[in-house]
Amino acid sequence: MTSHVPLRALVLEDSEFDAKVMVQALRSGGYDVQWRRVETAAGMEDALRAQAWDVVLADYNMPNFNAPQALRILQASPLDVPFIIVSGGIGEDVAVAAMKAGAHDYVMKGTPARLLPAVERELREAEVRRRRREVEAQHRESELRYRSLWETSPDAVLFCDESGKIGFANPAAETVFGFSIAELVGLDVERLEPSDGAGVVEGGVEEQKLGGLRQALAVAAGKTSGVTGRSLVEGPALCKDGRSITVEVTSSRLDLPDRTWFVLFARDITEKLRNEADLRARVEQMRAAREIQQRLFPKSAPAVPGFDIAGTSVPADATGGDYYDYLPMLDGNIGLVVADVSGHGLGPSLLMVETRALLRVVARNRIDPGEILGRANRVIAEDVEGRNYVTLLLARLNPATGEVVHASAGHPAAFVIGADGVVKSQLRRTGGPLGFLRGPTPVSAPPTRLTPGDILVLYTDGAKEAARSCRPGGDAEEFGVERIVEVVRAHASCSSGEIVSALCQAVTAWVNPCPLEDDLTLMVVKALAGAGAGAGGLAAV
Secondary structure (H helix, E strand, O other), X not given: OOOOEEEEEEEEOOOHHHHXXXXXXXXXXXEEEEEXXXXXXXXXXXXXXXXXXXXXXXXXXXXXXXXXHHHHHHHHOOOOOOEEEEEOOOOHHHHHHHHHHOOOEEEEOOOHHHHHHXXXXXXXXXXXXXXXHHHHHHHOOOHHXXXXXXXXXXXXEEEEOOOOEEEEEOHHHHHHHOOOHHXXXXXXXXXXXXXXXXXXXXXXXXXXXXXXXXXXXXXXXOOOOOOOOOOEEEEEEEOOOOOEEEEXXXXXXXXXXXXXXXXXXXXXXXXXXXXXXXXXXXXXXXXXXXXXXXXXXXXXXXXXXXXXXXXXXXXXXXXXXXXXXXXXXXXXXXXXXXXXXXXXXXXXXXXXXXXXXXXXXXXXXXXXXXXXXXXXXXXHHHHHOOOOOEEEEEEEEEOOOOEEEEEEEOOOOEEEEOOOOOEEEEEOOOEOOEOOOOOOXXXXXXXXXXXXXXXXXXXXXXXXXXXXXXXXXXXXXXXXXXXXXXXXXXXXXOOHHHHHHHHXXXXXXXXXXXXXXXXXXXXXXXXXXXXXXXXXXXXXX
């Protein structure tokens, strides 16, 4: 794209950072983006009334809103705007259901290179739909005016009589079926379908004896006895060279003064079906990535006199790239790590492996958490170049003093609950995510000291953002930090392992009957009697 093309983008996203990442990806592709971010149904309705939009980019889950609700709002309006879901933790079933409900595409967060072609394609598709509507309206005015428009259609357009004989065909029909226009004229549409007469097949059961073209013709002609009266049908088609393709066909009736034509609009969806198969293959990659991730998690928590430590990571149906670790550090210090890698599949899992290895190496000869993350980021950013990123919190615990020093690369804030049940301090973000050469480099925050009875809780956003939103009308309210605090406070007398289990059970119960949509990773550190009074360092990891 050599010039800046105006693009009006409505972004449904509760994260300002994620919204800016999407906009930057479009601008890098040559678009001059005018955008607005909203995160509620009321905000979206106001934005749709305020001006026209070229594309809607929607996160699947937001605190008070979600993509299915947004899609219904858009469908209830007279607008035909591409609706693309940009999310980081939904499974195949949810993605496919959203596409069937009318979403035009699904792009994973953390893959800006995938967003640009998806937007370009759907803008072209929106233009195709607009042209098709114009063509159908103008057919009623005159055949000549209709033909001046249909020749520009990217879909194959066939004018047939009631018997199925083709009277006219547009240039795109040559591309789809391989016959010249002269060869198509006078040909029966039956010649463009398999000779066995197989129709649309769903669930392994033959639904109709007619193929897609003849089924659409019957619908347009009003002869729907024994034929599914759908406005959009799919079925196999044959090209001149014998190749089998799959076409998606719509039809309409055109009554002219001298005769009636039945118009078939056929789109080759072979590539679309292949892409759906690729999506299923990516799901298999996610499963493989999850297995890699699970093998790299610590087999047990370290034994540290004066402290009780426990951690876990519960994978969602779609792998999110979470991980946690315990790092041996200089002078008997212990590094506590929780992290979330953007995206899904083998690529992000490899980035997780690289991040884990870098931290383990650098932490052996560096003591400052900010310096450790800065050194790791220089290597990670050179490898991923902003295509993926890692949010990560590294806390250095000195068992001898109970002192905790942390650096957070864009990660949700950890917190310390005192023996009185009050949140006494938080380990907040001190820099941007790892994976970007530009941006604020994480630095170490002032130290926090754990005293007997204190409980330090680290987590990824899969705990905080868990919501029951898998079904239309589902509760989109997040589990939230306050509920995490309540669970910890209610189990303060229990061991760290029991607190971790209670948190997992509470989050799972909150989203029930829906599955987790993102990995759930937790770490709990309890300061016991005698903590910070000369206890030793990391015994085993």
